[in-house]
Amino acid sequence: MTTIYILWLRQLKRYIRSKPRIIASLGQPLLYLFGFGFGFGPVFQKAGQGNYIQFLAPGMIGMTILFTSIFSGIELLFDRQFGFLKEMLVAPQPRLLLMIGRTLGGATTAIFQGTIVIVICVIAGFRPASLSALPMAFAFMVLVAILFTALGTTIACVLTDMQGFQMIMGFLIMPIFFLSGALFPLKGLPTAMQILTRIDPLTYGVDGLRGAMNGTSNFGMGFDLLVLGGIALVFMAIGARQFSRIEA
Amino acid sequence: MIKVEHLTKTFGEIKAVRDVSFQVGTGEIFAFLGPNGAGKTTTIKMLTTLLRPTSGTIEIDGLDPAHQQNEVRKRFGIVFQDPSLDDELTAFENLDLHGALYHVPRKVRTERGESLLKLFELWDRRNDPVKQFSGGMRRRLEIARGLLHTPKVIFLDEPTLGLDPQTRNQLWAQVKKLNEEERVTVFLTTHYMDEADRVAHRVAIIDHGTIVAQGTPAELKQQTNSETLEQAFLALTGSSIRDEGADSNRDLRNMAAMWRGRK
Numbered sequence: 001m002t003t004i005y006i007l008w009l010r011q012l013k014r015y016i017r018s019k020p021r022i023i024a025s026l027g028q029p030l031l032y033l034f035g036f037g038f039g040f041g042p043v044f045q046k047a048g049q050g051n052y053i054q055f056l057a058p059g060m061i062g063m064t065i066l067f068t069s070i071f072s073g074i075e076l077l078f079d080r081q082f083g084f085l086k087e088m089l090v091a092p093q094p095r096l097l098l099m100i101g102r103t104l105g106g107a108t109t110a111i112f113q114g115t116i117v118i119v120i121c122v123i124a125g126f127r128p129a130s131l132s133a134l135p136m137a138f139a140f141m142v143l144v145a146i147l148f149t150a151l152g153t154t155i156a157c158v159l160t161d162m163q164g165f166q167m168i169m170g171f172l173i174m175p176i177f178f179l180s181g182a183l184f185p186l187k188g189l190p191t192a193m194q195i196l197t198r199i200d201p202l203t204y205g206v207d208g209l210r211g212a213m214n215g216t217s218n219f220g221m222g223f224d225l226l227v228l229g230g231i232a233l234v235f236m237a238i239g240a241r242q243f244s245r246i247e248a
Numbered sequence: 249m250i251k252v253e254h255l256t257k258t259f260g261e262i263k264a265v266r267d268v269s270f271q272v273g274t275g276e277i278f279a280f281l282g283p284n285g286a287g288k289t290t291t292i293k294m295l296t297t298l299l300r301p302t303s304g305t306i307e308i309d310g311l312d313p314a315h316q317q318n319e320v321r322k323r324f325g326i327v328f329q330d331p332s333l334d335d336e337l338t339a340f341e342n343l344d345l346h347g348a349l350y351h352v353p354r355k356v357r358t359e360r361g362e363s364l365l366k367l368f369e370l371w372d373r374r375n376d377p378v379k380q381f382s383g384g385m386r387r388r389l390e391i392a393r394g395l396l397h398t399p400k401v402i403f404l405d406e407p408t409l410g411l412d413p414q415t416r417n418q419l420w421a422q423v424k425k426l427n428e429e430e431r432v433t434v435f436l437t438t439h440y441m442d443e444a445d446r447v448a449h450r451v452a453i454i455d456h457g458t459i460v461a462q463g464t465p466a467e468l469k470q471q472t473n474s475e476t477l478e479q480a481f482l483a484l485t486g487s488s489i490r491d492e493g494a495d496s497n498r499d500l501r502n503m504a505a506m507w508r509g510r511k
Contacts, residue, residue: 006348014336017377083332090296091349092321247298 003093004101011072011105015112022113025068029060029117033124036183049185057126058137058209059182061114062144066180066202068113069145070173072106073152073239077162085246095244103153103239107145114141128213136221137212143228144205150235157242180206186218201231249274249401249433250295255304257290264290266457267304272450274400275431277424279438279448283485287457288437289329292405295435296326309400322350325394329405331386335379339370339389342378343396350397357396364392368422384415391419395426404436408443416440420447441478451477455485 015022037053044052079085088098128134155168179193180202189197197203208224211217217224250272257265265287272278282288293299295306297313297320306313313320333342340361347357365371368388378386387407394402404423408416420443427434438444444451445465452462461468461484465477474480 002348002351006345010334010337010345013341014334017336082335083328083330084334085332086298086328086330087332087334087346088349090298090321090326091346092318092351093349094318 003097004104007088007098007101008105008108011102011109014075015072015109022116025064025071025113026116026120028067029064030120032056032063032183033060033121037124051125053121053125054127054214055185055210056183057118057121057124058213059180059206060121061117061137061141062180062202062206062209063177063182064117065110065114065141065144065205066148066173066177069106069110069148070152070155072109073103073149073154074156074159074165074168075106076102076153076156077159077165080156081161089246096240099153099240099243100236103146103149103236106149106152107142110145110149111138111141114145129215133212133215137209139225140205140208140212140228143208143225143232144202147201147205147228147232147235150232150239153239154235154242157239157246176200176202179203182206201228204228249276249309250278250435251305251307252291252295253305255291255294255306256302257287257294257299258302263457265294268454268457268459269304270452270459270462272401272433272435274433275427277427277434277436277447277449279436279444279451280454281437281441281444281451281481282454286454286485288454289405291454292326292403292435292437296324296403297321322397323399324401324403325397325399326403327387327390327394327405327407329409331390333378333386333390333393336377338375338377339365339381340374342389343393346393347396352397360396360398361392364395367425368392384411384419387411387415388419388422391423395430395432398430399432401433401435404434406437406439408438408440416443423447441476441481445477453481453484460484 033053033056037056041052044050044055049055076085079088091098128137155172159165159168179197179200181197182202186194186197186203186207204219204224204227207218208221208228211221211224252271253269255265255268256263268287268291280288280291290299294301295308295313297317300314308320309323311320311323334345337345343361343365344357347354347361352360362371365374368391370385370389370392373381373385378389381389391402391404391407408419411419423434424447426432436444436448448465450462450464451468453460453468461471463471468480468484469475469477472480472483474483
């Protein structure tokens with residue numbers, strides 16, 4: 001337990017101390033929220049879909065958590081580069097606990113970041129359907145954060161340096177974001193698109209968040225929870241396996 | 249304390265360490281010397297559970313690093329050739345994190361952390377983030393960290409690389425003091441032969457993966473008819489320069505072989 005706690009605490013301290021990173025990672029959701037939100041708002045309204053900011057906000061929260069958690073997972077690469085990874089690997093600790101501690105720490109920072117974005121969304125005019133929905137929204141944030149931190153960790157175990165990061169960004173993370181329905185409704189899409197969006201784990205996160213905050217879920221929140229929980233477990237298992245294989 | 253017999257490690261085609269045998273007694277300061285690429289770091293990695301030997305046996309305090317990993321890990325401390333501190337954390341936090349990972353009770357790690365930071369003259373800077381530290385301070389902090397869990401052996405892989413003479417002297421004085429006070433066995437590598445001469449009780453010289461000489465510094469000098477350990481070292485290993493890393497493709501192949509060769 002101490003092991004998980006101390007590594008969780010380390011991730012948190014690193015997060016709180018890197019204020020430029022906190023601010024930088026808010027730039028993107030702000031841009032989308034105000035640029036897209038207000039830009040496409042009138043069209044969205046005319047198409048009979050209602051208030052775009054209201055629709056977009058859960059997507060932005062999902063996006064923020066996606067980026068922050070993948071990045072905290074990939075931070076393992078920095079640990080390798082700056083040598084701290086070796087310190088962890090020679091410690092008399094099961095690798096599984098090290099991996100869980102790191103992942104929970106990374107996930108916690110992503111949840112913080114998501115919470116800040118909720119506040120920004122509210123300032124932009126977003127109104128959650130009811131306050132009682134918030135605990136449910138929080139559950140989705142937690143699952144999405146754990147899922148993608150574990151994915152980031154897995155990626156970092158496979159890559160050996162930052163060179164491959166651009167590729168991961170372009171071919172994995174951006175598609176996960178765009179295909180999740182964070183920006184557009186998933187109804188009436190061409191079949192190919194529909195299949196792709198169904199494979200994307202973030203789809204269920206965004207759908208669940210919309211269900212909790214706006215009361216409009218496509219798949220039903222129970223189903224979303226189940227899918228996310230399942231994938232989070234699988235990713236944790238793969239991440240732990242990869243992490244136990246790395247060498248200093 | 250350390251007993252190595254017929255130790256061999258191959259990465260694909262390359263034999264990094266071949267048939268190496270030596271012993272280090274409890275409380276001894278043992279210097280493991282050799283030119284670049286001779287197999288020093290590979291040997292240390294095997295001794296410290298980071299690599300599995302291809303063949304041969306290792307005993308650390310009677311335990312086998314390949315099979316009793318966690319038990320062995322509790323018994324040694326290590327200062328790697330490259331830095332391994334968390335730059336964003338303070339000196340004290342780095343120690344505390346280490347202590348927690350090594351199951352040192354909170355009270356003990358605070359007390360021992362304090363005495364080690366004082367010994368290595370870092371106590372005044374304990375709450376500063378490590379990224380503000382100089383190379384020498386980082387090195388001292390790493391050694392303090394390696395000793396926090398009161399290990400029986402400490403491995404120091406080129407701990408004085410890139411430090412000025414003042415810092416180096418001070419660092420070895422502190423290591424010697426701890427060796428005398430706590431009877432901690434010290435296994436070190438260095439390229440500064442004068443350091444090994446002054447600090448080490450016994451020396452082994454490794455070249456091309458095999459041990460070419462072992463003994464006290466005086467014995468090695470006598471054996472080669474040299475006045476200094478450096479001359480003895482050159483007499484034993486020749487004076488040709490090892491072009492390690494000159495070919496980046498070979499480097500990559502070695503890396504790939506290392507990744508593959510973990511089993």
